[in-house]
Amino acid sequence: MKLTLITTLFALLLSFSANALTLQEAKKAGFLGELPNGYIGLVTANDEAKSIMAMVNQKRLVHFKKIAVKNGLSVAQVAELAGAKFIAKTSGGNFIKNSAGKWVKK
DSSP states (O other), rough: OOOHHHHHHHHHHHHHHHHHHHHHHHTTTTTTEEEESSSEEESOOOOOHHHHHHHHHHHHHHHHHHHHHTTTOOOHHHHHHHHHHHHHHOOOEEEETTTTSEEOOO
16 A cells, blocks of 8 residues: 555656646745645745645645545545655755744755
């Protein structure tokens, strides 16, 4: 089950490639960062980045729900596992929210 879950989470990462350039630019510019709960957060106020954040988070939620049902887990469990993966894969210099709730550069 864990291998299937990890494989599915990796596929989830790849599924965002259509938005990757825009998302990556927003992350690189310091507008968006990865949260431990599996979603993107707004680091610095920017309307375009906020729109990207909403779109990406909605897509992530849809995928988290599918994965949760398939593996008998809660959406929160899947999102937390995905959050760890997204944080691990985010590029150096991009923002992540640490356990103290502070935005820090990776």
